[in-house]
Amino acid sequence: MKNLYKKELNYYLNNPIGYIIVVLFAVFANFLFVKDIFIVGSASLRPFFSILPWLFLVFIPALSMRTLSEEKRVNSIEILLTLPVSETQVVLAKFLALLTIVSFGLVLTIGLSLSLSFITKVHLLEIIIGYLGSFFLAAFCLSLSMFFSAQTKNQVAAFLLSALTFFFLLVLGTDFTANVLPRSIHDFLIYFSPFNHLDSFIKGVIDFRSVFYFVSFSLMFLFLTVVDLEKRG
Amino acid sequence: MISLSSVSKKFKQKIAVDNITFKAKAGEIIGFLGPNGAGKTTTMRLILGYLAPSKGKISIDDLNPIDNRIDVLRKIGYLPENNPLYQEMKVSEYLQFIAAVKNVDNFAETASQVGLNEVLHSKIEELSRGYKQRVGLAAALLGKPSILILDEPTSGLDPLEQEKIRNLIKKMAGKTIIFSTHILSEVEDVANRLIIIDKGKIVFDGKKTKGKGSVEKLFKKLVKS
Numbered sequence: 001m002k003n004l005y006k007k008e009l010n011y012y013l014n015n016p017i018g019y020i021i022v023v024l025f026a027v028f029a030n031f032l033f034v035k036d037i038f039i040v041g042s043a044s045l046r047p048f049f050s051i052l053p054w055l056f057l058v059f060i061p062a063l064s065m066r067t068l069s070e071e072k073r074v075n076s077i078e079i080l081l082t083l084p085v086s087e088t089q090v091v092l093a094k095f096l097a098l099l100t101i102v103s104f105g106l107v108l109t110i111g112l113s114l115s116l117s118f119i120t121k122v123h124l125l126e127i128i129i130g131y132l133g134s135f136f137l138a139a140f141c142l143s144l145s146m147f148f149s150a151q152t153k154n155q156v157a158a159f160l161l162s163a164l165t166f167f168f169l170l171v172l173g174t175d176f177t178a179n180v181l182p183r184s185i186h187d188f189l190i191y192f193s194p195f196n197h198l199d200s201f202i203k204g205v206i207d208f209r210s211v212f213y214f215v216s217f218s219l220m221f222l223f224l225t226v227v228d229l230e231k232r233g
Numbered sequence: 234m235i236s237l238s239s240v241s242k243k244f245k246q247k248i249a250v251d252n253i254t255f256k257a258k259a260g261e262i263i264g265f266l267g268p269n270g271a272g273k274t275t276t277m278r279l280i281l282g283y284l285a286p287s288k289g290k291i292s293i294d295d296l297n298p299i300d301n302r303i304d305v306l307r308k309i310g311y312l313p314e315n316n317p318l319y320q321e322m323k324v325s326e327y328l329q330f331i332a333a334v335k336n337v338d339n340f341a342e343t344a345s346q347v348g349l350n351e352v353l354h355s356k357i358e359e360l361s362r363g364y365k366q367r368v369g370l371a372a373a374l375l376g377k378p379s380i381l382i383l384d385e386p387t388s389g390l391d392p393l394e395q396e397k398i399r400n401l402i403k404k405m406a407g408k409t410i411i412f413s414t415h416i417l418s419e420v421e422d423v424a425n426r427l428i429i430i431d432k433g434k435i436v437f438d439g440k441k442t443k444g445k446g447s448v449e450k451l452f453k454k455l456v457k458s
Contacts, residue, residue, distance in 0.1 A: 007319075007330050010326075014321070075313065075317040076319060078283065079313065079317060082281050082313070083334045084304075084306040086302075086303065
């Protein structure tokens with residue numbers, strides 16, 4: 001699996017598209033936080049972590065849309081699946097390579113907490129837990145995007161399907177749905193929103209129900225991706 | 234040894250392979266001939282365990298390719314139809330990657346064997362079709378597999394390149410080789426056994442020299458229909 005992981009990672013490192021997406025992500029993330037920092041008057045990274053899901057909504061599907069759809073379109077998937085490797089290894093290698101690239105993007109935003117520490121006292125543990133939650137969220141979004149990338153040979157369709165599904169899940173955790181839906185339905189649906197589960201991390205609390213949510217849903221989408229590859233004909 | 238016994242493959246309502254039975258002994262070179270859509274590629278994918286049969290039994294050295302997919306794939310080198318490659322990679326990077334996945338280190342030797350030394354540091358997308366085919370062939374040869382499955386290895390090549398690929402296949406004598414083609418003369422040149430498949434059924438299986446005239450007639454009739 002190490003060799004598959006290296007090949008996937010090298011694709012993004014040797015290709016401008018990987019850098020473009022990661023740098024754009026970092027620029028937008030930094031800008032959206034900094035533009036309001038003096039207006040809000042609060043020196044905390046909470047607003048930054050709250051913005052992240054909306055950025056992931058665009059950048060993660062953009063990064064991962066080709067990962068399996070392109071392999072299927074040009075049929076290079078046949079090369080991979082006729083090598084002595086399992087479908088699980090192929091999916092995990094691709095997932096881990098993408099997670100590494102997204103982690104680079106997150107690392108590029110660490111400057112925010114550094115600059116914040118010059119103007120005020122920062123709660124380091126709260127920031128670390130916020131990043132941990134963002135990492136879990138990225139893994140969740142990547143696994144979902146990979147699943148949709150495996151469903152189609154068209155990269156744009158893969159992008160739209162994963163972005164729209166992630167958007168729908170995010171909206172479940174917003175005030176909008178709380179106002180529109182009956183309370184009992186909203187209380188049930190909100191469990192499925194990654195926003196709801198990211199919230200505790202943003203507050204500096206590791207809630208194991210949320211860890212379970214992110215890990216189990218990520219594994220479920222990865223498993224479904226493996227099942228899709230196993231189906232073939 | 235490769236053994237297929239009453240193997241069928243159905244895709245929804247379409248029968249791609251219909252109750253075929255044959256054995257390939259060690260060292261045999263089998264030319265797999267048939268018109269487009271006859272079931273050649275599906276049969277090859279079934280042997281590899283890439284597709285599961287709807288009916289029948291397949292074994293590769295007594296291993297079932299579905300239950301022992303990885304063990305079976307260690308024994309087989311495969312050149313897929315249309316030779317899909319990672320175009321953005323350099324030839325050396327691609328062969329190194331395949332060698333690493335197969336856990337072997339003879340990539341330089343194999344590259345030299347198929348005449349890739351002068352393009353090792355070129356990107357695959359910049360290569361001619363003939364060189365790309367050699368890259369695919371080198372990838373199939375990595376790990377010194379005892380079985381080679383080559384799906385239309387000369388398809389789309391000019392006559393000179395076709396000749397070069399045929400010579401490379403001839404040099405691999407000793408391995409069990411199954412290669413598919415549309416060209417009867419190619420089989421006569423390279424293979425020592427011919428299997429003709431049409432509409433998923435085997436319509437001829439024999440030595441290339443046996444009844445050559447009738448084989449030619451049969452094949453022409455299939456291509457025309």
